[in-house]
Amino acid sequence: MGNLQVLEALFEKWFDNEDENLGPAMCPSTYIRTKKTDVNQKIFFIAEDSFRRCIQVSEWHARQCSHNLCTNRLIQKGHVVKTNLKCGNQETPHVFSWSSSPYLPTKEYLINSRVNHGIVCSGILPSDYKRFVSGSRIGMLNEEKRTSFFNKHQQHIQEEYNECIDTALLEEIASYEDLDSIDIMSDARHGWRKNAKDTSVVAIGKKTQSFKM
Structure with missing residues (x-):
């Protein structure tokens, strides 16, 4: 047993004695020291x-x-x-x-x-x-x-998802003088990647920086 373990054992023994000396009439402290045996x-x-x-x-x-x-x-x-x-x-x-x-x-x-x-x-x-x-x-x-x-909540989640995307797209379109197209930044995966079929393509409007899934 090293010096640190000896000190810990002595302090733990002292604290235990102090708790016992409080007596049954004393109000227990709301500050609780967790022992090593109680961490789980x-x-x-x-x-x-x-x-x-x-x-x-x-x-x-x-x-x-x-x-x-x-x-x-x-x-x-x-x-x-x-x-x-x-x-x-x-x-x-x-x-x-x-x-x-x-x-x-x-x-x-x-x-x-x-x-x-x-x-x-x-x-x-x-x-x-x-x-x-x-x-x-x-x-x-x-x-x-x-x-x-x-x-149970999938329908509501999908509705909120679609509404957010539509709103972001309209905001991006409204920020251009020419309403024929918008500029985007995308993380689109290439077809040769094995995980391409399991990922979503995220597009961000260049001006509004909003998601356009």
Whole structure:
């Protein structure tokens, strides 16, 4: 064990003793030091309404019961977690089902739908999304959920796409005195490239610098 490891162990022991010396009557600090053994703890997204509701439920329970609430196993639902808050009353325990996200009228989680919306609008590739969430361990929306969301909104996305292209094209045409043609800059792939069939041709108006797909 090197000097650095010795110092870390001594500081960790000292901090633990300080926490114990606070006593049960002291309010726990909101500043939490993560130990090396806890760096892989579950991470999830939480919405404001769900956070407030958790506090409200805890306050109500504190007025009704002298037992503390404890969480059971956290169940990951995409980027959301769901769990039960249960008190230690052996005779009539209070149990509350809680999730870190509110529900939409469609009974889908707001957080997962927001993330899905971000995936579609950002243009991030499915493989990049998987690598990111796997590396950060913040949960993952499975392919079925992502495909279902895209298919549900595909028509609206296509309509917005077409409208944006039409608007950009009209703006470019209006910037010329001669309305017969426009000047563009393009990243058009040559036919000999193997990936030409899987790519979109992007054209940018020379004057307005807007996309003309």
